[in-house]
Amino acid sequence: MKLSKIKLLGAFLGVLGLLIFPEIAEAQRMRAAAGGRGGARPATSRPAPSRPATSRPATSAKPKTTSRPTTRATNSSSKATLNGGSNRVSPKTTNNSKVSSIKDNKVGNTTNNRVGNNNINSGNKNIGNNNRVNIDNSRNVNVNVRNTNNRAYRPPYRPYPRPPYFYGGFGFSCFRPYYYHPYTPFYWGPVWHPWGFFVAALATTAIIVSIENQQYHYDQGVFYVQEGDGYVVVEAPQGATVQVIPSEAKEVEVSPTVNNYYYGNTYYEKTDGGYTVVPPPAGAIVDVLPEGGEEVKVGDQTYVKIGDTYYLPVQVDGKNMYEIAQVEPEN
């Protein structure tokens, strides 16, 4: 009887203890849960530490506290965050908006949209040694390097297999699936120059080509117009015919029976009189693009736009290429 009273008293005190120290009770329960069957393990089963106390060197390798920056942010900062805000190593940048409107560009298979006077600085380009021309990279060129009568592309000989992707009132069509690869401008050698490039003098091999009351100077795949005391590289005028094109020009398949020649962002078609400059053939593919293009995000895809022509990055037989896109106004 006495024994049962003592047991009852013990149980009562136990419950009282749990009520008074609930945190301890919780901690024990949590710890037991974390240890799984920890309660069954004898307390003496873990051996005493065998590592001698003297094994730790007296001079600790731990860096001295003075090596830490003394200006470390403390949590007393006015910012109510975990650590008062971090000290950034990389500076915060200001991002500049870069948007252009599709309506500002000449797209579609039409003409007559003068871009206006472009103030182009050729920049500092390493073009190699060339004794024949005197190149002044530092001056601003005030000339219309774009050809106003050029068309952005000519339509393909066959229909597209799928409906166009409509964007901003225009339908973008390509034969091949989109496959992005970075746009890396290509240089066709020391005698080739991008649009807007200024040279003080031309080589003696340059010839004069006149078309639509405009006189051009042509030399080794590059068209120039006279500007002040020199010459500026301009977009090749479509319809112009030259006798010789650079041997580096590559054949571009336009249709099973027609090939064009591509050099320096200009497309030529062989005619009786030589090689005539023609619009970029939509649907055809080229492997390189010149300087002067810009990558533009059109919906989910990124095109390279050079002049008024859109090029879709594609992959053909594992090689990165560009397909000339057709961009027609939506009916």
Place this chain on the structure above:
Amino acid sequence: MIKKICFTLTILFLGFSAYPQENSKDTTAILILDKMSTLFGELNSVGFNTHVSKDVAFANNFFIKEFTGSQVKIAGPNKFVAKITGEQKEDKYSYNGSQVAYYSFTNNIYTIADAPDNLIETFDWLYSDFGIEVTSADVLYPSFSKEIVSEMDYIQFLGQTTVNGQRVFHIGCSNDSVTIQLWISNDLYFLPVKTLITYLGEPYAYQYEVDFSDWEFNQTYPNSIFDFTPPPGAKQITWLNQK
């Protein structure tokens, strides 16, 4: 004779009742849509994941399915970030209240555009100027249920069912050009669990389906997740505006 007349009238009555009524708008469906819309109107922030499947024209008579997944965090009144993963792409759109940044992890290119100063206008602007549809943005509009009622000819509560093990209300809406089905959770929150839009375009209809999951409400998201810093080597490209 009387039997014949009765039979004819019965057939006519059944025919009329079986055909969806023009401009039929079910009050139960509207109530459920209103409950969902009200919830979003009360939130300070929301986060969720989506799984999207959509029909894409591969050829003139050949649609293929494209799948994407996204992780979205939206904080009122003017911040969001969405990371989208899909076939050959891993993109991020972030909006910090003044600019929207697009970044392609796959291609290490980005573009920036100055944006309106609030979420709703920014969603509209992204769609109208750049053709970007922010998944689920529709349900976040304060006038969502009102616009559904005004734009749809037919709104019907189609009953309760189960989607991914969750009890949901099934609502169907349609007009001449589109049908919309919504599955809204039958719980305290009335959240969209799935939406399926069928565009009745020519020559073929095509679908856009979104599954929602992992909803978060009124979490405090750190501002830094909405900021964009171009990674080293990233190239800024031009964003072509449709206007």
